[in-house]
Amino acid sequence: MAISIPRGTQDILPGEVELWQLIEQKARELCEKYQYQEIRTPIFEHTELFSRGVGDTTDIVQKEMYTFEDRGGRSLTLRPEGTASTVRAFVEKKLFGSANQPVKLYYMGPMFRYERPQSGRFRQFVQFGIEALGSNDPAIDAEVISLAMNLYKEMGLKKLKLVINSLGDKESRIAHREALVQHFKPRIHEFCSDCQNRLEKNPLRILDCKQDREHELMSTAPSILEYLNDDSKAYFEKVQKYLTQLEIPFEVDANLVRGLDYYNHTAFEIMSDAEGFGAITTLAGGGRYNGLVEEIGGPETPGIGFALSIERFIAALKAEGVNIEINQGIDCYLITLGEEAKDYSVGLLQQLRLAGISAERDYLNRKIKAQFKVADRLKAKFVAILGDEELKNNKINVKNMETGDQVELDLDSFVSTFLEMQ
Secondary structure, three states: OOOOOOOOOOOOOOOOHOOOOOOHHHHHHHHHOOOOEEEEEEEEEEEHHHHHHHHHOHHHHHOOOOOEEOOOEEEEEEEEOHHHHHHHHHHHHHHHHOOOOEEEEEEEEEEEEEOOOEEOOOOOEEEEEEEEEEOOOOOHHHHHHHHHHHHHHHOOOOOOOEEEEEEOHHHHHHHHHHHHHHHHHHHHHHHOHHHHHHHHOOHHHHOOOOOOOOOHHHOOOOOOOHHHOOHHHEEEEHHHHHHHHHOOOEEEEOOOOOOOOEEEEEEEEEEEEEOOOOOOOOOEEEEEOOOOHHHOOOOOEEEEEEEEEEHHHHHHHHOOOOOOOOOOOOOOOOOOOOOHHHHHHHHHHHHHOOOOOOOOEEEOOOHHHHHHHHHHOOOOOOOEEEEEEHHOOOOOEEEEOOOOEEEEEEOOOOOHHHHHOO
């Protein structure tokens, strides 16, 4: 019986993977310009890291984590997101003592969440994210947002919408929390069991409930913006000022909460406005998380970051009809005629590749016409034709596949001459 791929996962095949590689390359290049350095963390961590770091009232921790016991009886979890692991490494490796502050990091790799697979959402998915740790400057909030926006724009996306909110500092959130409890408590029995559990633990999470989003109390819930103290208001105003200065359009949405417990002050989402993109329009999300480093055992350290799904990125490119030319073809395809020429081509192919030339040859003993067809499929810029007679005369014929021009070259100097022809 054939074994099929697990539900919620995908194979990314040649012809598709090149777009992934291009996005990853663009992300790395942009991070280099912004001075973010790569960090690579384990795919699994101790479960406690996510229950403490992400928040035990979140859907991720309560419903979506892939958790298992190893042979030593330790509870381990496949990482559902990248921030907690990055902050754990920041604390454990004492990066807070680094001479270069703030510490600016980026990551890229697979994450795992058990949720219903749908368009652009998988149980194993790839995230790119950045974290800036050590600065309370609202300018770095704007920088983080601008990096995400610039990545999308550089890949050709135009129909983007940035939504921002402030969750305030600790004092503001306490005041807002009390108001939310008073608002929902009289009718909390009308909400799902998750919301009922969140009322006392973290009532802000109720606003992020997917099941009860249409309940009338949701639209009349107290806005966090009404409870921001002077410091939080000033901080949020600065973020908006810097975004305006960077010419990044945005909307303020007081209902934007984000799905993780560690956020405070700035929260944001980038959405696709492309027609037909789907009901779930979020491409990227992030925000400030002052307090997370302390929660994971480190010193008081402010932080901000975002994460985006590569799968959602690609879905947005398709929705907007962005045409990205990826397969540029190969430099040279070797066509051989005769056994001696075929044997000689093995070493010649190696010489071409070592000289930095992308090259290929036939391995299926095809006729010359079929070899030319393969060269066309591979989009070869040149075809080098070597027969037994040419080999005896130390010659090789090279054809430009675009112009049709053909020249005869000395076999001994073929590689160096071919380099000059590029």
